Amino acid sequence: MPIIIKMEKKFRPKQWEDRLIEFWEKNKYFQAQVNKDKEPFVIILPPPNANGSLHVGHAMYVYEDILIRYYKLKGREVLWLPGEDHAGFETWFVFEQELKKKGKSKLDFDREVLYQMVYDFVNEKRGIMRKQLKKLGFALDWSKSKFTLDQDIIHIVYLTFKKLFDQGLVYRGLRVVNYCVNCQTSFSDLEVEYEEEKSKLWTIRYPLADRSGYVLVATTRPETMIGDTAVAVNPNDKRYKKLIGKKVSLPLANREIPIVADLAVDPDFGTGAVKVTPAHSEVDWQIAQRHNLPLVQIIDFDGRANENALKYQGLTVFEFRQAVVADLRQQGFLVEEKDYQHRVGKCYKCKTTIEPLAKEQWFVKIKPLVDKVKPLLERNEVKIYPNRFKQQLINWLNKLYDWNISRQIVWGIRIPAYQCQDQSNLECKKHNGWFVELTTPKKCPYCDSEKFIQDEDTFDTWFSSGQWPYATLMSLASNGKNLLSLEQYKSLSFFKYFYPTTVMETGFDILSRWVSRMLMLGVFAVGETPFYNVLLHGLVRDQYGQKMSKSKGNVIDPLELVDKYGADALRAALIFNTKVGSDINMSEEKVVAMRNFANKVWNIGRFIYLGINTEKSSAKTSESVEAVIKDLLNEYKTVEKKFHQLFKRFNLTMAFDLLYNFIWHRFADYYLEKLKDAVWQGDEYALDSLKTVYLSLLRLLNPYMPFVTEAIALSLSNKSFYDEIGS
């Protein structure tokens, strides 16, 4: 059922925006289905974190909407798939803040209750976000929306994990991880932020065990010396050559530890001798591995000294440090204390200093996955726009360490790993009793023991969102009903039709965190890339290029702008005069400028509308008018051709710029003015020519400004652009 839109004098987007949204939805223009006659064009929406409301960064989805609408008009079978991310730790953090406001703590509830509470919280946010996305006019196929915690999505995540486990690509290991003692969880390397901090560098004297001398070590963390299991020097350092293999007596701890030689030690820094604390430093851990050194953990996961810390037990790290320094000074082991500035790892959320702690965690072996991804990039089977990010991505892939995917939080997908408590069977012992099952098992698959426990941890969010392209499509292919195997999912026609997706469009800030993981997991689980093109956008900043933040008070609320100027204006403001892959400066001024353009487009429509209602004359079109029309048609053809060429290279900005200038300064200011008199005199040929070109221009503009263009088309021609597919 078509909707009536009046070509009223005043340009008022509010008159029709909500009605158009409803109209598009009712007609199911953007509900995709398998259609063998058409080539699919698929974008999976990067799922927003379902823990807040829409901010201007989300408005960048407009890039995807423009592509979707453009290819819809080109006659492709388009699928733009929405969804939300449970955003494990991110959401957990927000939720804990809410709890605190209510004077509660996570300790007041048990695991199941807590999980349900967060689930309800997230569900409410999901609803709000959907409404907001619709307001911007996004042509998402809401009939297919998915959530990262849908039962079948979790099932697919489990399938991937099991496949990794079965192939030996995921392992459980005791390693030094980045641990936040405040948030009580570990992080991957990518989630640690470093900050400059003023501190001290202490030089400590370690006497040789045979009392023939001493070694000086420099450290920023004297308290960890209680957990030292060696002193390391560079094998080529002449000063220390004679000492390698000897032992020192560790002050305060009354233990003897060896002096080892390791190339990781820089002879030029400090004293050239390093204390080695494998349980509390990643570098030391690695040295310990090479020299078979024992591990002494002295700081616990609550951030306090534990029972191995002797008399210091119970102290916080800060107190521990003070006490150790005081004792060293008093007993004459402290040689020097000087000011020192260095970078300290911080929790990216709460800014607590990251404590490197040894912990058993699940790790994904990165290298075998990376090796399958790199050729795709090198052979350009996956293209990155702008291209400069390609090398950056390859560099990262080469540098990645094994990926810690365990998180010690309740909110997330629980790791389906179980440990047999009996371990009576050899096979059992081989894996330390660990086995992976898709559903809660009844017994250990190796020894049939019924005594086993499930790992308490949940997956890193990126482990599940890294599977998003294939997980969503597999889920939809099976209608979400049957839980199948990866091979079965892959053979479903829906999946085969829509996978791999066409474009992955996202912010360049999550190139390493997300895009690289999607490539690795997609290629691993499906055997094919999850997408052919990666389109990267930058950060949205304020009009002076400043980052938006609540404290600066320069945060722009996209919905407020939509309310004030219309969704078209906001959409175009994010495109106008920008460059792909660079940060985008947003200002109300720019939105106003685009609102003015929408107004211009509207008023051209009004002119034509009034022309249609003018009494027609039988007089022949004059030669001069005919000449102008000929020029107009020619110029339009050139513009149209150029427009499509720009689109092919995803150059959405230049394509828009081209339209903006042509519509305003050529079509309206020049041609329309030249033909105006003829139209008022009832020249039908002049009017029809203007109308034809105008509607063609609206069609090109539609992806950018779907509301005003569709409103006019419905009003002038009584047809939606989405009805006449395939022109």
Next chain:
RNA sequence: GGUCGCUUAGCUCAAUUGGCAGAGCGCCUCGUUCACAUCGAGGAGGUUGAUGGUUCAAAUCCAUCAGCGACCACCA
């Protein structure tokens, strides 16, 4: 320390393979009878950060320098 990006009009930024430097906002002059003042006509404003090189031709390619920014790594 490594990688990458940026520096163009008063401000914020564009410029597809090297080919007459553009836009938005702001500024100046003029113009409201019939699409639009959320407008039209016209105008001022640039040695494209600096220096050198390649070329018939450089904002664009190369080298060096200066300033700004991002990401990654990290020395205890």
